[in-house]
Structures are given as structure tokens and as C-alpha cells.
Amino acid sequence: MKNISQYKLITLISIFFVLFYNLAFFKNVLLVYSFSGIDILYICSIAILLFSLCVFVFSLFSSKYTTKPILILTVLVSSFSAYFMDTYHVVIDSSMIRNSLQTNLSESSDLFSLRLVLYVVLLGILPAIFIYKTKIEYKTLKKEIFAKLKTLFLSLLLIVIIIFSFSKFYTSFFREHKSLRYHVNPIYWMYSIGNYINKTIDNGPLVVETVGLDAKIIPNSHPEEVEKTELIIMVVGEAARADRFSLNGYEKETNPLLKKEEIVNFTNMYSCGTSTAESVPCMFSMYDKADYSYKKGISTENIVDVLKHTKKINVLWRDNNSTSKGVALRTEYQDYKTSKNNTMCDETECRDEGMIVGLEDYIKKHKGEDILIVLHQMGNHGPAYYKRYPKEFEKFTPVCKSNQLEECTQEEVSNAYDNAILYTDYFLSKVINFLKPYSKDYETAMLYMSDHGESLGENGIYLHGLPYFMAPDEQKHIGSLIWFGEGDIKEDIDIEKLATYKNKRFSQDDLFHTLLGLFEVETEVYKKELDILYNAKK
Numbered sequence: 061m062k063n064i065s066q067y068k069l070i071t072l073i074s075i076f077f078v079l080f081y082n083l084a085f086f087k088n089v090l091l092v093y094s095f096s097g098i099d100i101l102y103i104c105s106i107a108i109l110l111f112s113l114c115v116f117v118f119s120l121f122s123s124k125y126t127t128k129p130i131l132i133l134t135v136l137v138s139s140f141s142a143y144f145m146d147t148y149h150v151v152i153d154s155s156m157i158r159n160s161l162q163t164n165l166s167e168s169s170d171l172f173s174l175r176l177v178l179y180v181v182l183l184g185i186l187p188a189i190f191i192y193k194t195k196i197e198y199k200t201l202k203k204e205i206f207a208k209l210k211t212l213f214l215s216l217l218l219i220v221i222i223i224f225s226f227s228k229f230y231t232s233f234f235r236e237h238k239s240l241r242y243h244v245n246p247i248y249w250m251y252s253i254g255n256y257i258n259k260t261i262d263n264g265p266l267v268v269e270t271v272g273l274d275a276k277i278i279p280n281s282h283p284e285e286v287e288k289t290e291l292i293i294m295v296v297g298e299a300a301r302a303d304r305f306s307l308n309g310y311e312k313e314t315n316p317l318l319k320k321e322e323i324v325n326f327t328n329m330y331s332c333g334t335s336t337a338e339s340v341p342c343m344f345s346m347y348d349k350a351d352y353s354y355k356k357g358i359s360t361e362n363i364v365d366v367l368k369h370t371k372k373i374n375v376l377w378r379d380n381n382s383t384s385k386g387v388a389l390r391t392e393y394q395d396y397k398t399s400k401n402n403t404m405c406d407e408t409e410c411r412d413e414g415m416i417v418g419l420e421d422y423i424k425k426h427k428g429e430d431i432l433i434v435l436h437q438m439g440n441h442g443p444a445y446y447k448r449y450p451k452e453f454e455k456f457t458p459v460c461k462s463n464q465l466e467e468c469t470q471e472e473v474s475n476a477y478d479n480a481i482l483y484t485d486y487f488l489s490k491v492i493n494f495l496k497p498y499s500k501d502y503e504t505a506m507l508y509m510s511d512h513g514e515s516l517g518e519n520g521i522y523l524h525g526l527p528y529f530m531a532p533d534e535q536k537h538i539g540s541l542i543w544f545g546e547g548d549i550k551e552d553i554d555i556e557k558l559a560t561y562k563n564k565r566f567s568q569d570d571l572f573h574t575l576l577g578l579f580e581v582e583t584e585v586y587k588k589e590l591d592i593l594y595n596a597k598k
Contacts, residue, residue: 063197066127067119067211073131073191074114077246078107080183081138084145085110085243092237102229109222113247116215119208124198132188138246139184143176147466148443148522149515151242152249154256156525158354159337164382164397170444173464239530259354268359271346272366275576275583277373277430288548290430290579291423291502293491296340297484297510298381298439299524300539302329304481307541312456314481317489321543324558326592329540331512332568335525339511340385340436343568346585349528357386363572364391364434370581373430376422378415381436388434397438408447412437412487416494423498430579431502435491439484442514442523445476449483456482465522473516481539492543503552504545505578509571510538540566551598558596566592 089106093099121130141152150156198204223230233240242248302308306315307325332349333339341357342349344364364387367373377388380396396402396415404414415435423431440448443463456475460468488508495504513535515521524535544550570590576583577591588594 063195065207066122066124066196066198067207069127069131069191069194069196070115070118070122070211073135073187074111074118076187077114077138078111081142081245082110082243083142084149085240085245088240088243092240102226105222105226105229106233109219110244110247112215112218112222116212116219117247117250119211119215122208124204127196128191128194131191134246134250135187135191136180136184137249139180139182140176141245141249142183143179144171145243145245146179147175147464149520150523150525151527152245152252153242153527154252154259155333155335155338155527157249157252157256158260159335159525162337162382162385170442170447170463173462175464239527242527242530266359268361270365270369271361272369272583272585275366275369275581277370278580278582288501288503289428290549291433291495291498291504292431292575292578293433293435293495293506294575295488295491295506295508296343296381296434296436297508297539298336298437298441299512299514300440300481300484300510301513301534302327302537302539303534304478305539308539312478314478315485316482317485318541321489321492322555323541323543324555324562326540326542326566327563328565329509329538330536330565330567331510331538334512334528334531334535336382336511337385339568341387343509343511343571344387346572348569348590349567361390362387363575364388364432366576366583366585367432367579367581369583370430370579373432373579373581374426375432375434377434377436379436380410380412380415380438381441384434384436406450409438411450412439412484413490416490419494432575432579437484437487439510440477440480440514442477445473445480448480453479453483453486455479465517466520470517477514477516488541495543495545499545499547499549502545503547503549505549506543507574507578508542509540509568512536513538553593554596554598558593561595 086103089103093102095103118127118130144150145152199207304310304314305325306313307318308327331339332342332352338354341362342352344362345352345357345360346362347356347360364375364377368375368391375391376394377384377391378394378396379388380402384393394401397410399405399410402410402414403417404411412435419433422433438448443465446459446461456478458472459476459479460472461476462468465473488506491506495506498504512524514524515532515534518532518534521532524531526532526535528536544553544555570592573587573590574592576586577588577593577597
């Protein structure tokens with residue numbers, strides 16, 4: 061092959077990006093603009109604009125020692141990005157990058173498929189080999205600088221000409237269709253990595269701000285009565301959307317056991333994020349969704365820390381998901397994703413119900429003391445929903461037995477997902493029945509709240525993790541409920557009154573203050589207006 065300049069190579073690769081890596085982008089563009097009439101010209105201008113942006117970005121960082129490594133890395137990463145955007149219709153923003161980095165190997169294996177291999181080979185490895193083997197002719201330093209400036213100028217000029225030539229169209233395009241930019245490959249994931257680094261990397265050592273140091277348990281107003289300590293289990297669900305709970309009116313019976321219990325089901329609960337990495341630390345933090353950020357989350361104590369500041373509440377976190385996402389860094393943490401701790405593992409994976417085994421030993425160890433136990437489920441983690449439940453829970457058939465959800469029918473995907481909800485119903489029922497015998501000696505309760513929802517193919521979208529403003533309701537409207545044991549706790553909480561406003565819109569912003577209220581903790585960071593139970597207290 062004849063030697064070419066690095067800028068000709070950049071031009072070729074940029075054309076390649078427009079033609080083969082942006083299927084999701086152009087599919088979304090065609091949902092807004094039809095490929096007819098003047099719109100054909102507009103769409104062609106978008107393609108040229110994208111090409112010019114790629115040329116500009118690659119040329120900006122080009123040099124004798126960087127051009128090939130940058131291009132090779134970009135095609136490899138973009139092949140993965142193209143696969144996930146084309147297959148699951150997700151976008152690669154900073155939250156998705158954080159979620160991906162915090163996903164363990166077993167969860168990542170659920171995403172592996174032949175189609176992914178084809179994407180990586182055809183759009184990643186083969187172009188990378190082509191770039192590597194291409195012989196670049198480098199000129200003198202002066203000529204290389206001139207060529208670089210010329211390429212930057214021409215690509216920028218082309219961008220300006222296009223935008224000004226169709227100024228009316230692009231004014232509308234940028235203002236009314238901002239979400240389209242999330243699908244641009246590789247420009248947007250490059251921006252997202254920079255944004256992630258900016259949000260994550262600190263200039264100095266992390267200093268965690270303490271909150272609620274004044275926290276104390278409110279003493280009994282009737283000292284002559286023997287006050288029972290509290291035993292609360294908080295279950296953090298995974299990807300359980302509200303509209304798949306029969307408790308919320310879903311036509312399939314996905315909650316046959318919970319409907320027999322005296323629970324209060326919050327029909328209108330919303331998450332503060334659309335991914336585990338965002339929602340879990342957010343829901344346990346003192347910040348509401350509007351104020352929360354990743355940096356605030358990792359640099360500020362959460363509700364687990366505040367409860368421990370009372371010196372009277374013991375906290376245990378058991379995890380059958382990826383991790384606690386930083387929430388349990390300063391408390392007792394047990395990993396239940398392996399058979400080392402989890403005694404209920406089969407050939408597929410370790411089951412959520414295994415987290416209940418042995419809890420009686422922890423309770424016995426802290427007899428007479430307040431206890432919060434957090435159980436973080438594997439729940440409905442996708443896309444391999446069929447793995448999330450034992451075989452005996454396969455009530456709804458046929459099911460999708462693949463992680464390639466787009467290759468299954470809508471019914472098969474729904475059935476696999478609903479069977480996982482059915483298993484969660486069983487798991488929550490087991491938690492409730494575990495707590496019932498303790499209601500004689502403790503004030504017992506179980507609070508369940510999913511971290512986020514899930515898309516199951518509606519409008520071609522799967523899984524979760526879309527930016528909150530553009531995420532469908534299915535990714536934000538979550539399952540949540542509470543159960544109170546018999547005995548003293550029902551003398552404090554008017555369940556009938558709570559049931560009168562259970563359909564009110566609540567969010568994960570309320571969890572921090574609701575847990576403080578449940579444990580009757582007094583602190584300056586407590587806000588009664590965000591305590592779901594406050595208006596039902598006797």
C-alpha cells in the first residue's frame with residue numbers, strides 16, 4: 061500500500077465512522093426527520109457535519125506518535141459503543157461509564173454474545189489492524205504543522221459553512237432535539253469520559269464530610285413502659301419497575317404472596333437515577349435528586365453513617381449485587397455473590413434468599429439493641445432475566461432464554477422479567493416471615509425499594525441507564541412497599557392513615573428521612589416533610 065499522510069488516514073477513518081458506527085444516531089434522526097424532500101438535504105448535511113467533527117477532533121490530537129494509537133483505541137471503544145447503542149438503545153454518558161466500571165465480571169458475562177463479537181471484530185479489530193499496518197508518510201516538522209493547521213481550518217470551515225447555510229434548521233435541531241447528540245459515536249462517549257474524569261478525579265485526598273453527629277434516639281415519653289428495640293430490614297431491589305407488580309394493577313399475578321400480607325404499597329415511587337451506580341448512593345444520601353452529584357455522594361456521609369452516630373444502632377449490609385456503590389464503606393459489609401457466604405447458590409448464580417440465612421446469629425449477637433439490616437438484591441438485573449430466578453418460578457411462558465433481547469418476542473422478554481418479579485415476591489415474603497417471630501421482642505418492619513426501573517423493548521429501548529431527562533417512565537417508576545410487624549410498632553404508626561396517602565408521589569429523596577423517623581432518631585439533618593411515615597405517626 062502506498063504511503064499516505066496521517067490526515068488522509070484520519071479522513072478515511074472519519075468517513076468510516078459516519079457510515080458504520082452511527083446507525084443508532086441516524087435511526088433516531090430519521091424518527092424526527094423523514095428521508096424525503098428538503099429533509100434529505102438536512103440529513104446529508106448532518107452526516108457531513110459529523111464527518112467534519114471527527115476530522116477536527118482527530119487532527120487536533122494528531123502527531124507522529126499519537127495518531128495511530130488514538131485511532132486504534134477509538135475504533136475499538138466505538139465498536140463496543142455501537143453494539144450497545146444499536147442493540148439496547150442505551151447511550152454512553154458519564155453515568156453509564158461509571159456503571160460499567162462498577163459492574164463485576166459475572167454481570168458483564170450476561171452481555172456477551174456472538175453479535176457483540178461480530179461488532180468488535182468488524183468495527184474494532186479489523187479497522188485497528190488496517191490502521192496499524194497503514195504506512196504513514198511524515199514530512200518535515202514545518203510541513204506537518206502546516207498540514208495540521210490546514211486540516212483543522214478546512215474541517216472547521218466546513219462545520220461553519222454547514223451550520224450557517226442551514227442556520228434555521230440547526231437552530232431548531234440543537235434546541236428541540238438535544239437528546240440526539242447522546243447517540244453520536246465517537247464524539248459523545250469521548251465527551252462523556254472527560255465529564256466522568258472531571259466528576260470523579262479529585263485534586264487531593266478524599267475527605268468525607270460528617271453529617272448528623274448530633275444524632276440520638278428520642279427517649280420513650282413513658283418511662284414506666286419497657287421500650288422495645290427496633291429490627292428493620294431494608295431491601296434494595298434491582299431494576300424492578302412498578303407497573304410489573306400485580307399490587308399496582310398488573311394483569312399477571314406477580315405478587316401472589318405479598319398480597320396476603322398486611323403491607324402498604326407505594327404505587328407512585330420514583331428513583332433519583334436510572335442506574336445502580338447513581339441511584340443507590342443517591343437514595344441513601346441526605347441530598348435530593350436536584351442537589352445530588354457523584355462527588356457529593358462519595359464525600360458526604362449517608363444515612364447508614366448517621367444511624368451509627370447514635371451509638372445505639374447496629375447496621376449490617378449484605379450484598380448479592382455488584383457492590384454497595386460506596387454506601388457501606390464504613391459499616392459491616394458481607395458479600396453474598398459467591399458460595400463462600402451464600403449457601404443458596406446453584407449452577408446459574410447465588411440466590412437472593414441466601415442473604416436471609418444466618419441473620420438470626422447477627423440478631424442474637426446484638427440482642428436488645430436496635431438493628432438495621434440492608435439486603436441488596438440481584439433482583440431483575442438484565443438482560444439475562446431468565447437467570448434471575450430458580451426453575452420452579454418459571455410460571456409465565458414462553459421466556460426469552462437469551463441476552464439478545466431484540467431477538468426475542470416482546471412476550472418472551474416480558475415473561476422472563478415477570479418471573480424474576482415473581483421470585484422477588486417470594487424473597488420479600490420470606491423476609492417478612494423471617495421477621496414475624498421477632499415481633500414479640502422487637503419493633504419490626506421491612507421496607508422495600510428498587511434502585512431503578514427497566515425498559516423491556518418499549519419504543520425499541522432495553523435495560524436502563526438513559527439520562528434522567530430523556531429516560532422513559534419505565535426506568536424511573538419503581539416498586540416500593542413497607543410491612544410492619546405485629547406489636548408495639550403498630551402503636552406508633554397508624555397504618556390505616558398511611559394507606560390513605562400511599563398513592564401520593566414519593567421518591568428516593570424520602571428514604572434518608574424515613575429511616576431516621578423509623579428509628580426515632582433526632583438530628584438537625586432530619587426533615588419531617590420528607591419522612592413518608594411522619595403524617596401517620598400516632
